[in-house]
Amino acid sequence: MSFQAYLDNIQAKTGKSPADFKAMAAKKGFTGSSGLSPGVKATQITDWLKQDFGLGHGHAMAIVTLLKGAKKEGSQ
Numbered sequence: 001m002s003f004q005a006y007l008d009n010i011q012a013k014t015g016k017s018p019a020d021f022k023a024m025a026a027k028k029g030f031t032g033s034s035g036l037s038p039g040v041k042a043t044q045i046t047d048w049l050k051q052d053f054g055l056g057h058g059h060a061m062a063i064v065t066l067l068k069g070a071k072k073e074g075s076q
Helices: 004-012 018-027 044-054 059-069
Strands: none
Touching: 004 018, 004 059, 018 059, 044 059
16 A cells, blocks of 8 residues: 555544644644754554554554654655
């Protein structure tokens, strides 16, 4: 499954776009202008996504990857 397919599935399940997740993560203090905020661990983010949005681990990690800036929307 491509990275974009993960993001599409997440949006279909939650109704939230990648931009929505970026905004929510910033509001929670998980991210800053250059990716994850210092001291923030992927587990904190995946726990939030699993609890609040019912995402599985793989889909939650796709959002973490997006928040880190390692991949962008539209990537394969």
